Amino acid sequence: MLQAEATGNVKLPLQLTEPLPLVLIDRAHLEGIVISLVGDARDAMPNGGSLTKTTDVNVPDRMVRLTACDTGVGMSQAMAKRVFDPFFTTRDVGQGSGLGLSAVYGLVSRSAGRIRVDSAVGQGTTFIIEWPVADE
Numbered sequence: 001m002l003q004a005e006a007t008g009n010v011k012l013p014l015q016l017t018e019p020l021p022l023v024l025i026d027r028a029h030l031e032g033i034v035i036s037l038v039g040d041a042r043d044a045m046p047n048g049g050s051l052t053k054t055t056d057v058n059v060p061d062r063m064v065r066l067t068a069c070d071t072g073v074g075m076s077q078a079m080a081k082r083v084f085d086p087f088f089t090t091r092d093v094g095q096g097s098g099l100g101l102s103a104v105y106g107l108v109s110r111s112a113g114r115i116r117v118d119s120a121v122g123q124g125t126t127f128i129i130e131w132p133v134a135d136e
Contacts, residue, residue, distance in 0.1 A: 002034065007042060013052045015054040034053070037068045037127055061130070066128075076121055111131055
């Protein structure tokens with residue numbers, strides 16, 4: 001499903017830590033988050049590239065972490081600060097609604113998670129999402 005969303009010359013390497021502790025998030029919400037990140041990364045890499053998805057555990061904070069790191073065009077610090085704002089888009093007029101990452105932020109927040117972005121022009125973009133480990 002992710003490869004179909006990526007299309008073109010976008011590679012999707014995985015670096016997964018298994019097994020991961022359980023987190024409390026709706027599966028459909030998690031799928032929506034990942035698909036949105038893949039679509040945005042694809043659009044940021046018009047000539048192809050790589051979107052590496054990594055999972056691991058932030059042990060001191062007891063958080064499960066999902067990292068999505070692309071080799072795309074990146075964005076300025078000013079843009080990165082606004083990327084989760086509703087209706088803000090880095091795309092050209094008519095190329096997006098500016099709701100994708102706002103929705104991702106909402107889904108992550110509703111599941112007690114946190115998300116941050118690190119990006120630089122010409123250096124690609126990394127999204128780091130963390131969710132608390134569910135009490136067992």
